[in-house]
Amino acid sequence: MAKDKKKENNQSNKVKKPAVVSTSLKEIERKRKQVFKPILDNAFTQSNLWPFISPELANEIMDHLTLLLSSIGKYNQLKQTTKVEPPEIINHVVLGFNSCVKRLEAQAQIHTKKNKVSLSSQTPYYKYIFVCKNDIVPPIITSTFPVLAYTGSKHKSNRVKLIQLPKGSIQRLSEILAVPNVGILGLTDDIIEGKHLFEMIDEHVKDIDIPWLESMFDGNSHFLPPAINFLSTSIPVFPKKNDQKQENKQKKLQQQEQQQQQ
Amino acid sequence: MGKGKGNNKPGSKIPSTVPQKDHYSRISYLLNATNHFTSSSKYNILSRGYARNLDLVAKKTVIKLTPALKRSLCKKCNTFLIPGLTLTVFIENESKSKASHNDVLVHQCLYCHSKKRFPIGSNRDYVVFSERDDVKVSST
Numbered sequence: 001m002a003k004d005k006k007k008e009n010n011q012s013n014k015v016k017k018p019a020v021v022s023t024s025l026k027e028i029e030r031k032r033k034q035v036f037k038p039i040l041d042n043a044f045t046q047s048n049l050w051p052f053i054s055p056e057l058a059n060e061i062m063d064h065l066t067l068l069l070s071s072i073g074k075y076n077q078l079k080q081t082t083k084v085e086p087p088e089i090i091n092h093v094v095l096g097f098n099s100c101v102k103r104l105e106a107q108a109q110i111h112t113k114k115n116k117v118s119l120s121s122q123t124p125y126y127k128y129i130f131v132c133k134n135d136i137v138p139p140i141i142t143s144t145f146p147v148l149a150y151t152g153s154k155h156k157s158n159r160v161k162l163i164q165l166p167k168g169s170i171q172r173l174s175e176i177l178a179v180p181n182v183g184i185l186g187l188t189d190d191i192i193e194g195k196h197l198f199e200m201i202d203e204h205v206k207d208i209d210i211p212w213l214e215s216m217f218d219g220n221s222h223f224l225p226p227a228i229n230f231l232s233t234s235i236p237v238f239p240k241k242n243d244q245k246q247e248n249k250q251k252k253l254q255q256q257e258q259q260q261q262q
Numbered sequence: 263m264g265k266g267k268g269n270n271k272p273g274s275k276i277p278s279t280v281p282q283k284d285h286y287s288r289i290s291y292l293l294n295a296t297n298h299f300t301s302s303s304k305y306n307i308l309s310r311g312y313a314r315n316l317d318l319v320a321k322k323t324v325i326k327l328t329p330a331l332k333r334s335l336c337k338k339c340n341t342f343l344i345p346g347l348t349l350t351v352f353i354e355n356e357s358k359s360k361a362s363h364n365d366v367l368v369h370q371c372l373y374c375h376s377k378k379r380f381p382i383g384s385n386r387d388y389v390v391f392s393e394r395d396d397v398k399v400s401s402t
Contacts, residue, residue, distance in 0.1 A: 036399060038280045039392060040320075042331040043290050044297065098352050108346030112303070137386045141353070141367060144345040151346030212297055213344070221298045226290030228280055229328070230399040231392060 032234040041227040044212045049146035050133065050164050051206040058166045064197040065130070065185075069093070069176050076178040089193065092124065094186040095179060097141065100129060103186055104152035104160070111151060111216050125154060127189035128201060130163045135170035136183045150210045156217040159207045276399060285323040292316040293331070293342075300342040306373075313340035329390045339374040348372050355383075 022028055053061075071087040078084045094100050103126045129149055133142050145162060153159040165173075173182045187194060215221040240246070280286065292312050299309035313335050320327055334343055343349040350370045357364035365383035370376070382388075391397060 036276055037326065038277075038286070039326045039328055040286050040289055040331060041328045042334055043293055044334070101351055105346050105350055112347060138382055138388055140380060141382065144349075144351050148345040148351070151344060212294075213301075215298065215301045216347075221301070223291070223294045223298075226286045228283075228286050229392075230276055231326075231397050232399050233397065 031237040033237050034232060034234050036230040037233055039229050039231050041229045043224040043227045044210075045227075049208060049210060051162060051208060053164060053205060055166060057200075057204055058169075060200065061130075061163060061197065062165065062169060062172065064194070064200070065173070066176055068187075068191070068194055068197065069173075073176050073178045089191060092188040092191045094126065095177065095182050095184070097184050100126075100184045100186045101144075101148065104129070104148050107152040107154065107160075108148070110154070124188040124190065126152075126160070126186040127158075128161050128163065128187040128198065130165055130185040130187075132167075132170040132173065132183040133164040134167040146208050147210060147213070150208050150213055151216065161201050161205055162208055163201060163205060282323065282325075285319065285325055289316055289320055289325065289327070292319065296335075296342045300344065300348065306341070309342060310340045313342055328392045330392075333369070333378070336371040336374060336376060337378065338376040339371060341371055341373045343369065343371060353382075354379075 068089065072090055072093065075084060075086055075090070079086075094103055107126065129145070131142055131145055133139075136142050149160040149162040170181065170183045173185065174180055189198065191198075211222050212224060292315055296309050296313045296316065299305040299312065317335065317340065319325075335341070336343055336348075341348050345351055348371065350372055352368050352370075354366045354368050355361075355364050356366070361383075363383040365381075367380040367382045369378045369380070
């Protein structure tokens with residue numbers, strides 16, 4: 001019983017509180033006026049960095065992915081019951097947020113000066129990252145991907161391609177792969193079967209461009225103007241202190257009343 | 263009451279000037295300098311120094327910064343956090359049942375290894391106050 005009560009309490013706590021919580025009548029009657037408060041935003045924009053992908057292109061990419069990954073899906077379904085050889089492609093694919101991010105971060109290590117050893121040509125290069133951006137909530141999970149893909153790039157002319165998939169693709173991917181909740185997927189650039197897909201992506205999907213990080217590649221840095229935004233909020237309107245006009249008015253009124261009474 | 267009282271309200275205009283704009287410029291400039299020096303390991307102490315100045319100036323002048331800006335600096339050592347270079351990101355679930363409401367997104371600074379944890383599982387619809395529709399003013 002006690003446990004149940006606790007649960008209920010927890011749930012009630014989760015319900016969103018209204019912005020203005022007040023039980024005092026004075027507070028409720030008080031007038032509020034709308035104001036705009038300035039706020040300093042990050043000059044290095046974190047949004048709008050995702051390369052645009054037209055719906056037709058996205059559909060084509062999904063079809064190609066279905067073809068590529070179906071062998072992994074079959075293997076995943078069969079491996080529970082029978083012993084089967086894993087398909088070769090499984091070594092060129094990473095699934096899920098953590099493993100994908102880990103690979104990209106490992107790739108980004110070449111840019112930190114401490115261990116500036118260029119990746120040998122044999123280590124796999126995860127060049128194509130597919131993200132179901134619109135299916136993954138909250139967006140803070142996917143917000144780091146553009147910068148991460150940029151820092152994980154090998155060379156300026158050979159950048160990691162970030163592909164956002166249309167809404168609903170998370171279900172489709174999960175069905176194809178027979179793994180629940182696959183929203184993020186990475187492919188290496190040396191898959192022979194995927195050559196056609198990669199050519200298409202290289203041609204139609206733009207590189208991620210992050211001007212403020214360009215110094216990572218060529219040493220030129222950009223200084224950006226301050227990004228000042230406004231927030232629309234409200235403030236309470238208090239009666240003026242020492243308002244002479246108001247006082248005089250009240251005095252006059254009182255005098256008039258007295259005169260009428262007389 | 264106060265909430266949601268429209269951006270669309272007729273008489274309400276976005277102010278064209280910002281009081282104490284120099285402070286905003288100064289903070290923004292410090293941020294740019296921080297970014298500039300982060301990329302070279304030779305100057306990353308200087309970079310952290312600038313970031314610390316940024317934080318102190320913002321506090322002293324009582325200027326509001328967006329969560330996006332604040333989160334781009336490490337709370338402990340003031341490193342400018344760039345995913346891949348100075349920041350590592352992962353999702354953690356410490357519960358035994360691996361229930362999805364226990365998911366935690368962790369941002370870890372690679373310099374001082376301090377972690378910032380975002381309990382994303384507890385409320386998937388959470389939006390930062392400055393990004394909410396009724397508060398955010400899209401302009402400039």
